[in-house]
Amino acid sequence: MTERGKEVQRMKKELPIMDEKQAKSDKDYSIYFQPPSLKDAKKRGKEDISVHYESAIPDDMKAIGVGKRYFIRTYGCQMNEHDTEVMKGMLEDMGFESTEDKLEADMILLNTCAIRENAEDKVFGELGHLKTLKQEKPGLILGVCGCMSQEESVVNRIMKKHAFVDIIFGTHNIHRLPMLLKEAYYSKEMVVEVWSKEGDIIENLPKKREGMKAWVNIMYGCDKFCTYCIVPYTRGKERSRRPQDVLAEIRDLARQGFKEITLLGQNVNAYGKDFTDLAYSFGDLMDDVRKIDIPRIRFTTSHPRDFDDRLIDVLAKRGNLVEHIHLPVQSGSTEVLKRMSRKYSREHYLELVDKIRQAIPDAMLTTDIIVGFPGETEEQFQETLSLVRQVRYDSAYTFSYSPRDGTPAASMDDNVPEDVKKDRLKRLNDLMTQIGREQNELLRGQTVEVLVEGESKTNPDVLSGRTRTNKLVLFQGSKELSGQFVHVTITEPQTWVLKGQLVTAQPAKVV
Numbered sequence: 111m112t113e114r115g116k117e118v119q120r121m122k123k124e125l126p127i128m129d130e131k132q133a134k135s136d137k138d139y140s141i142y143f144q145p146p147s148l149k150d151a152k153k154r155g156k157e158d159i160s161v162h163y164e165s166a167i168p169d170d171m172k173a174i175g176v177g178k179r180y181f182i183r184t185y186g187c188q189m190n191e192h193d194t195e196v197m198k199g200m201l202e203d204m205g206f207e208s209t210e211d212k213l214e215a216d217m218i219l220l221n222t223c224a225i226r227e228n229a230e231d232k233v234f235g236e237l238g239h240l241k242t243l244k245q246e247k248p249g250l251i252l253g254v255c256g257c258m259s260q261e262e263s264v265v266n267r268i269m270k271k272h273a274f275v276d277i278i279f280g281t282h283n284i285h286r287l288p289m290l291l292k293e294a295y296y297s298k299e300m301v302v303e304v305w306s307k308e309g310d311i312i313e314n315l316p317k318k319r320e321g322m323k324a325w326v327n328i329m330y331g332c333d334k335f336c337t338y339c340i341v342p343y344t345r346g347k348e349r350s351r352r353p354q355d356v357l358a359e360i361r362d363l364a365r366q367g368f369k370e371i372t373l374l375g376q377n378v379n380a381y382g383k384d385f386t387d388l389a390y391s392f393g394d395l396m397d398d399v400r401k402i403d404i405p406r407i408r409f410t411t412s413h414p415r416d417f418d419d420r421l422i423d424v425l426a427k428r429g430n431l432v433e434h435i436h437l438p439v440q441s442g443s444t445e446v447l448k449r450m451s452r453k454y455s456r457e458h459y460l461e462l463v464d465k466i467r468q469a470i471p472d473a474m475l476t477t478d479i480i481v482g483f484p485g486e487t488e489e490q491f492q493e494t495l496s497l498v499r500q501v502r503y504d505s506a507y508t509f510s511y512s513p514r515d516g517t518p519a520a521s522m523d524d525n526v527p528e529d530v531k532k533d534r535l536k537r538l539n540d541l542m543t544q545i546g547r548e549q550n551e552l553l554r555g556q557t558v559e560v561l562v563e564g565e566s567k568t569n570p571d572v573l574s575g576r577t578r579t580n581k582l583v584l585f586q587g588s589k590e591l592s593g594q595f596v597h598v599t600i601t602e603p604q605t606w607v608l609k610g611q612l613v614t615a616q617p618a619k620v621v
């Protein structure tokens with residue numbers, strides 16, 4: 111493992127639990143601790159990334175969790191959800207069992223997200239609750255990991271105000287969880303290990319997957335540096351997993367009977383660009399994945415800038431490659447896109463949408479949009495609304511701009527007042543609701559393929575499942591159909607759900 115950018119810190123924890131006042135007055139922790147650095151995280155070095163295949167769990171740690179339970183709360187994106195699966199896999203290989211009840215847990219981990227301020231507020235709120243639990247149960251191990259741990263301001267704040275936390279580790283240190291736990295158990299020190307720079311790629315980490323759908327990382331990090339976004343700092347530079355490792359993992363999931371796979375990366379279209387010995391793109395990877403016997407393959411997230419013709423050609427072959435593309439636009443104004451450093455214009459985006467629709471006429475598009483970016487005028491916001499009307503997305507994740515420390519946009523004048531941001535978000539959401547409803551209406555009377563997930567949350571007589579385009583479908587049927595594909599005729603399309611009737615009681619054959 112390369113040593114670059116590592117910061118491993120152990121802090122004397124003289125008081126097992128300190129309240130905010132004590133922590134502030136008794137000690138200045140900054141003298142003990144070099145916090146992670148967003149500035150260092152920004153640097154993109156030329157070092158090669160090595161791939162490691164050895165086991166992550168040392169022999170003496172294989173039974174450390176026997177008789178103990180863990181609870182992990184996950185915030186943020188699918189990348190974090192998948193990291194949680196890896197941590198669960200490691201913990202269970204060490205003998206821990208999972209629990210859904212915090213009160214029962216011997217170890218609690220918060221896998222955090224830093225994307226917007228409200229994501230961070232949730233975590234600090236949760237830490238407040240956990241303090242009481244820790245006071246009642248001093249043996250409880252509390253850990254904070256994920257993207258917030260990569261931020262120096264957050265680590266400092268936890269050390270000062272939440273000194274009862276036992277472990278803080280970053281997104282590049284997940285594979286080190288067994289070693290960090292060992293330290294936390296055998297010493298009385300707070301363990302802080304956050305590498306400001308990405309480490310290598312670690313293969314063969316155990317993963318605890320549940321259900322019939324699986325996530326597969328194809329790459330880590332992001333080099334796009336959109337001016338509002340913290341991710342390139344919290345996740346490091348782009349590193350692609352070797353194609354043979356990705357394909358072997360997917361083949362193994364196919365053998366295990368998984369029905370759907372989502373390939374994950376912050377910018378999947380950049381896959382392979384970091385290989386120095388191989389010309390192999392995301393389109394090439396999709397073409398190879400297409401030949402594996404998994405009924406449905408999705409991917410997220412695509413950056414419009416690098417979405418090339420090769421990829422469109424491959425997606426047009428369909429089969430198990432579903433006709434749903436998540437294509438974040440962020441804004442409909444070329445001016446705002448420029449300030450966001452998205453590196454495409456409104457026109458380029460619309461051209462791309464046209465190309466995709468020509469090759470895959472029934473492609474369903476979804477997107478992400480930010481309103482209230484610094485300097486966004488009403489006219490520029492109107493351009494976003496008009497783009498949404500033109501593209502007719504089936505759904506969108508919409509956000510109000512939230513300045514993130516250390517990003518270039520944080521030093522721009524955040525001059526759109528909060529009530530204006532709120533109003534724009536509401537107008538955008540109203541428009542999206544209307545268009546989403548109209549898009550669903552187009553499916554009335556059509557028969558769609560549904561992967562049955564199980565009984566609906568509110569009514570056990572009703573089954574729920576998803577179309578290839580990931581739309582939620584509800585229909586009457588026997589719960590034995592769970593995990594199978596069926597055909598359903600849509601009889602009652604609504605805004606967020608499609609209600610329908612089963613065509614036959616038999617599972618459907620899927621291409």
Ligand code: SAH
Binds near residue numbers: 225377411511
């Ligand atoms: N890699 C993905 C997005 C990851 S973050 C991509 O590039 O599409 C998910 C979404 O959060 C982004 O698409 C953006 O819409 C939103 N987002 C990111 N930073 C934000 C910020 N500072 N304020 C508000 N929304 C933000």
Ligand code: SF4
Binds near residue numbers: 340377
């Ligand atoms: Fe953030 Fe942009 Fe990278 Fe997406 S592509 S993770 S929005 S910097």
Ligand code: F3S
Binds near residue numbers: 187189225257340341
């Ligand atoms: Fe959040 Fe990190 Fe994902 S900031 S959105 S958890 S990459």
